[in-house]
Amino acid sequence: MEEEKKSLNFIEQIIEDDLANGLTREQIRFRFPPEPNGYLHVGHTKAICINFGLGEKYNAPVNLRFDDTNPEKEEQEFVDSIKKDVEWLGFKWDKVLYASDYFQQLYDWAVQLIKEGKAYVDEQPSEVITEQRKNPTEPGVESPYRNRPIEESLELFEKMKNGEFDEGSMSLRAKIDMVSPNMNMRDPVMYRILKRPHHRTGTAWKIYPMYDWAHGESDYLEQVSHSLCSLEFENHRPLYNWYLEQVYDKTKVAPKQREFARMNVSYMITSKRKLQRLIAENAVTGWDDPRMPTISGMRRKGFTPASIRNFIEKVGVAKRENLIELQLLEFCVREDLNKIAKRVMAVVDPVKLVIENYPEGQEEWLETENNPEQEDAGTRKVPFSRELYIEREDFKEEANNKFFRLKLGGEVRLKSAYIIKAERVEKDENGEITTIYATYDEKSKSGSGTEESLRKVKGTLHWVSAKHALPVEVRIYDKLFTVEQPDAEKDVDFLNFINPDSVQVVQGFAEPGLKDVEVGEPLQFQRIGYFTKDQDSTDDKVVFNRTVTLKDSYKPE
Missing domain, CATH: 2.40.240.10 (Ribosomal Protein L25; Chain P)
Structure with a gap:
């Protein structure tokens, strides 16, 4: 039993301690909360595997909850792609939910906070609010609207909801502590005016909750026991807890936020904004380009769900961030493909x-x-x-x-x-x-x-018989970037490090039976590498993508 405890990662240890201190197994619940503003990437695979893996370990439900609080960037296409990616990785969710499911309740709770003197409507521009927050070593400056009458804030907040004010003209802020060393506690914005149609609620709402306000309260409404997120949210935890304390019913489970190190892989970037730039500037052909670090890109390239899950298991659950070698991911892919890929010529x-x-x-x-x-x-x-x-x-x-x-x-x-x-x-x-x-x-x-x-x-x-040969287009993929950390330097555009030879297209020949293989089927071109049939294939053109080479220099520990 002692040996089993030693093998627990720190999140599992937290859960075990909670169980020992009164939490029941029936109360354990997790969630994976992506924002539907882009396709999932390699970094998300860690969060997916951690949350759904814990669900499997503890036989606990896991919700797939979309954090759809920003209608400017969110689309149904991204919702659909996220569902597909999670399913492809081999996981099953308990419920599909949306932060937008809770817009009315979040609004009602915000009204409650105003009535309790814990929130106020601020009529200052966001730039001024940011300047007034100062920095961690300098006390913030209180808004001139911080102590406005409660009735006035209630009236203005309702008018904000009804669309009577312009975007950016005012916001609702929590009244917490303008001298806190944690900048997230310096009267954070809870709501902003956005007169944009939402992919689910249409034009019903003219104001939208900020992530910090919506996230923890959504966890609470779903009775998530452990809200697991990446390390950049560690400084948000006090705010997460403060918001929960304002609505918490002691008869219910209070979600516990805990953070793990995000996953950075060499020669890859995991910023959705930067991935969108790659597409916008035609450095790649789309979200599912096989050079992209997206799950859809890796799937199209020929990576397997088992190899990605094995990779995440080898990386482990850590508290500190580090750079994971791309070679480890490719080793896991190669290890799996060696077992399952048909050898062809x-x-x-x-x-x-x-x-x-x-x-x-x-x-x-x-x-x-x-x-x-x-x-x-x-x-x-x-x-x-x-x-x-x-x-x-x-x-x-x-x-x-x-x-x-x-x-x-x-x-x-x-x-x-x-x-x-x-x-x-x-x-x-x-x-x-x-x-x-x-x-x-x-x-x-x-x-x-x-x-x-x-x-x-x-x-x-x-070899291939010339008389029977199937003409094929072969796409030889290499790293998209020429350096391990293309976005490490803030003053240097990561696009400067695009590898001009990241894909080479050649015309070859294959044994005739390859015309009928399924798109995505793993194959080993003998003595060349691992390949898979691409979705661009037609009756007149058969296309194969190289997944990985046969060997590399990576030596597993």
Whole structure:
């Protein structure tokens, strides 16, 4: 039992302590509260896995609650994408809820705070309010409206709600402490005027609650026991608690906010505003571009839910922020794909190979394995003929003894086929090799059981029959940025670090069966990397994205 306690992360320990101090298991409830103003990114995967993972651990419900308090930036498209991402990661929510579900209750509570002398309507511009707050070492300056009569604030607040004032002309502020060292407590704004249609409530509201006011009260209304958020909200916790204290009924559960370190991954950015800039300035093609650190981008690139969840598990739940290596994420992806991806043959930089002593017009369908890592993966048939495509880099006219691929006068085995020997080459006017001519050993067919078939050669090459080849567009993706932390320097535009070679599009050939694979199906192009069929594929054009290379230098601890 002692060993089990040691393995708990600090959030699990908090929950266990709460259970020991009177909280019942039936009272445990979590939530994941994204704002629907963009697509979820790699940083959100940690919050998703923590909240829904705890729900699974404690058999507790988890709400998916959209923090839709800013109609200027929120859209139904983002709501739909967030649902899709959470489901794709393998999690199930208890209820789909919205902060907008509680607009009336939040308004009523705000009226209550005004009546109790704990909130007031301020007619100053936001710039003035910000200036009056000063800084943590300098006392703030009270608004001249801070002590206005309660009835006056009530009347003005109702007129704000009815749309009788212009945007920015006034706001509702909580009356807390203008000399607090915590800037969040210096009479924070609770409501601002926004005459914008809301994606759910339409034009019903002309004022909208600020995040700090809506978030904790929404947690309370849903009886969330543990409100888990990233570290930047740590200084907001006193305000979260102050707001709760104003409405808290002691017979109910008081949500407990606790913070964990957000996840920063090298060569990625996790600011929605900056991700939107990438799209607006055509650095990428959209939210689901495979170079984007969004969940939809990673899904399109071929990452798997299991690999992302395993990555989050390896990263762990920490209290301090640090930079996680992209190589760890790719290691987890590669580890999962190695188990599940079908091995197929494709050539991305083709050169023709003609087997001169193979009968013209003859073809064979040879048996090859689907995945040696899976016992029940089975085999499939691939066509073989006199003319093939191989990778250009797999051939050299002359090479030393460390080059185990094909060279003039040398032998290699063609995967699941025959041993061949390169005899001569044909070149164009620029000296580029256009055709390699070879001979084959008819008795060396893989799996034939003959003595010749069992003889060993050091190299094995993948190939595609030219007659049967499926033309494919292959998108070779690399890091979107050239530096580990592209937005680390405030004075340098992160767009300066865009990698000009983040995607290379090449035309290749693949075995014909790949025309019928499903979009998103994981594949290993043998000896090249892991790939997946892209959604841009049509009947006339088949597109594959590279997910990750076969190997890298990352060494797991």
